[in-house]
Amino acid sequence: MKLTEYRDRSRFIEIAEPFLLKKEAENNLMLGLIGAFKRTIPAADVYTAAVVEDGEPAITMLMTPPHNLILSFNEDGMTETILLETVRALVKKGLHIPGVVGERKWTEAFAKIWSIETEGRAEIVMEQKIYRLHEVAQRKRGEGKFILAELAHLPLLTEWMVDFMNYTNEPPITALQAAGRMKQFIAEKSVFLWMAEGKPVSMAKKSRTTKNGICVSLVYTPDEFRGNGYASSCVAELSEHLLKDFSFCTLYTDLSNPTSNSIYQKIGYQPIQDSIMISFSS
Numbered sequence: 001m002k003l004t005e006y007r008d009r010s011r012f013i014e015i016a017e018p019f020l021l022k023k024e025a026e027n028n029l030m031l032g033l034i035g036a037f038k039r040t041i042p043a044a045d046v047y048t049a050a051v052v053e054d055g056e057p058a059i060t061m062l063m064t065p066p067h068n069l070i071l072s073f074n075e076d077g078m079t080e081t082i083l084l085e086t087v088r089a090l091v092k093k094g095l096h097i098p099g100v101v102g103e104r105k106w107t108e109a110f111a112k113i114w115s116i117e118t119e120g121r122a123e124i125v126m127e128q129k130i131y132r133l134h135e136v137a138q139r140k141r142g143e144g145k146f147i148l149a150e151l152a153h154l155p156l157l158t159e160w161m162v163d164f165m166n167y168t169n170e171p172p173i174t175a176l177q178a179a180g181r182m183k184q185f186i187a188e189k190s191v192f193l194w195m196a197e198g199k200p201v202s203m204a205k206k207s208r209t210t211k212n213g214i215c216v217s218l219v220y221t222p223d224e225f226r227g228n229g230y231a232s233s234c235v236a237e238l239s240e241h242l243l244k245d246f247s248f249c250t251l252y253t254d255l256s257n258p259t260s261n262s263i264y265q266k267i268g269y270q271p272i273q274d275s276i277m278i279s280f281s282s
Contacts, residue, residue, distance in 0.1 A: 032208020071102035
């Protein structure tokens, strides 16, 4: 087993991408970031590495601080021994990892070993499920209108993004940071709204693209508008729009929210993998 860190992103892509594409939908998070690397030069502190066993990737790793280390495993050949040697190699290198996210079984095992080797704590932040959609099953929409977000919506969407980050246990951001990101998303024409009685009531975003798919993210409805089917209508409409250009859509859900999981399945999303987000502390 050999752990290799890649400062040459093209070399990491060469090693990791063919492996990740074998389960393209499940690996949408890492593949989406790899796609972004192809379009722009990534920040210097982006971390990429792979564990190779018998000439094949056993684990691929990618981290964009302050976000968690993303893990993808070759489940057929994965063993506790490979995990133990990987963790020990990372600890020896002095790599700071705020947490991990990936397929549940092996990510939990990785976190357990990490906490032992570093004498730290590992805490589950979110139990997730990855869904995939090939065709929208729910054609009926609630009352309202689906539109592309515009710059005039920026103040409201800035508030929504701050709330969303807090609600989903993502690293907190300031209103100024949220405004900057949302302004970029609006310029990219990637944020969409569901309008009811002439005002925005729900949002969703098209996000990371892979070879054949695209992710739906940033789904948010303020408390006062929930329970009216607005998020369902917004996601269904956006998904149908995206499937004109892509073979499938993916999205992540929080398993502690049965309502959203039920909504997505009614739209036609099918569960394909359990995922987990775990944070580390000393």
